[in-house]
Amino acid sequence: MPHRPLILEENSYSYQTTSSWPTHYLVVRKTLATVVCGEEATMDETNRLTKTKEQWAKARRGGEEREVFYEGDARLPPGQHLVETWPVLDLGQKPDIPLSEWKLTVGGFVANPITWTWEEFLAQPQFNDVSDFHCVTSWSRFDNEWEGVSFKHILSVVKPLSSAKFVLFKSFDDYSTNLPLEACDDRDVLLTYKWNGRPLTKEHGGPVRVIVPKRYAWKGAKWVKEITFSDKDEKGFWEVRGYSNSAFPWENDRYG
Numbered sequence: 001m002p003h004r005p006l007i008l009e010e011n012s013y014s015y016q017t018t019s020s021w022p023t024h025y026l027v028v029r030k031t032l033a034t035v036v037c038g039e040e041a042t043m044d045e046t047n048r049l050t051k052t053k054e055q056w057a058k059a060r061r062g063g064e065e066r067e068v069f070y071e072g073d074a075r076l077p078p079g080q081h082l083v084e085t086w087p088v089l090d091l092g093q094k095p096d097i098p099l100s101e102w103k104l105t106v107g108g109f110v111a112n113p114i115t116w117t118w119e120e121f122l123a124q125p126q127f128n129d130v131s132d133f134h135c136v137t138s139w140s141r142f143d144n145e146w147e148g149v150s151f152k153h154i155l156s157v158v159k160p161l162s163s164a165k166f167v168l169f170k171s172f173d174d175y176s177t178n179l180p181l182e183a184c185d186d187r188d189v190l191l192t193y194k195w196n197g198r199p200l201t202k203e204h205g206g207p208v209r210v211i212v213p214k215r216y217a218w219k220g221a222k223w224v225k226e227i228t229f230s231d232k233d234e235k236g237f238w239e240v241r242g243y244s245n246s247a248f249p250w251e252n253d254r255y256g
Contacts, residue, residue, distance in 0.1 A: 075132060077250045077252065083141050094202050102121075107226075110229050129188050148194065218247065
C-alpha cells in the first residue's frame with residue numbers, strides 16, 4: 001500500500017501573559033487538533049493511536065493540558081515546559097484490573113523469583129518519595145508525591161544474580177520497556193500505587209505503575225505486571241519504534 005502523508009490541522013491556543021518578580025511566565029491552554037491519516041479506515045484503534053503519539057513526540061506535542069512556560073527554571077530539562085495538570089498518554093488501552101486478580105511476577109536472572117498478590121504487595125515495607133515527572137512529549141510536572149514499594153526493596157527480596165545487567169518491564173496492556181539494572185537500583189525508583197495521597201487511577205497506570213524520575217516517563221511502565229532480570233538488553237515498545245534506549249531528560253535524549 002502506498003504511503004500517504006499525515007496531515008496535522010492547526011492547533012488552537014489561548015494565552016495570557018503574567019509578570020511577577022522573580023518569575024516571568026506565560027500560561028497557555030492548548031488543544032491538539034485531530035490527526036487525519038489516509039490509511040485511518042484500515043488501521044485498528046491501537047495502531048492509529050500509536051502513530052498519533054509518535055507524531056506528537058516528534059512535534060513536541062502531548063495532548064490537551066495547561067502549560068506554564070517558566071523562564072530560566074533550573075529544574076526543567078531542555079525542551080520541556082511545566083504543566084499543572086497530569087496529562088494522560090497511553091496505547092489506547094486502559095485495562096480494568098480487579099485487585100483480587102492483580103499479581104506482580106518478578107523473575108529471570110534472580111535467586112528468589114516471586115509472585116505477589118495485591119495483599120502481599122501492600123504487606124511490603126512502604127516507601128514515600130517526592131520527584132519530578134518528565135514526559136518525552138515535552139511536558140514536566142513538579143513535586144509529585146508517590147507511595148509504594150521501592151525497587152531497592154524488590155532487589156533485596158529477589159537477589160539478582162551477578163549476570164543480571166538489564167530489566168524488562170511488561171504491562172497488562174502488553175506494553176513493555178527496558179532499563180539497565182543500575183538505573184533501577186536508585187533510591188527514587190519505585191512501584192507506586194498512590195499519587196499525591198490518593199490511589200493511582202486507571203488512567204495513570206493504576207493499580208501499580210513504575211516511577212523512574214531520572215528518565216523520561218515512558219520508562220516507567222503503567223499497569224505493571226511482570227519484571228524480568230536478564231543478561232541481555234531487550235528493547236521495549238517505544239524503543240523498537242525509534243525512541244532512545246537510555247531516555248535521559250537532561251540530555252534531551254528522546255530518539256535513538
